[in-house]
Amino acid sequence: MKLVAIMSLDVYRDELHRIYRNHKIQVFSEIDIEGYHHSQPSPATAIGWFGRSNSPAYSTLTWAFLGNDQADDLMGAIKEYNDTHNLDHPVRAFEMPVDRAV
Numbered sequence: 001m002k003l004v005a006i007m008s009l010d011v012y013r014d015e016l017h018r019i020y021r022n023h024k025i026q027v028f029s030e031i032d033i034e035g036y037h038h039s040q041p042s043p044a045t046a047i048g049w050f051g052r053s054n055s056p057a058y059s060t061l062t063w064a065f066l067g068n069d070q071a072d073d074l075m076g077a078i079k080e081y082n083d084t085h086n087l088d089h090p091v092r093a094f095e096m097p098v099d100r101a102v
Helices: 010-022 068-084
Strands: 002-009 029-037 057-066 092-097
Touching: 002 010, 002 068, 010 057, 010 068, 057 068, 068 092
Parallel strands: none
Antiparallel strands: 002 057, 002 092, 029 057
């Protein structure tokens, strides 16, 4: 089992939902994020994820617990989405193993 977390700008939300439907991901969780940063540059600001301190960047974080094959499929779909769209801020996906669940 894998935990797949995907962070994207809010404007990509509908496209991500379409990807989930196309890959038969029927259950996932989602939260809205308001990102900020202050004047010091950081790796996060360099990739454009967080807005300036007085104008936030709006993004979403979704996550789902998936079987290994379905997780691989979704990660591939996100990579393909990024590769085929000219995005200033690509979708970020993270896959983590779930060693044990109760």
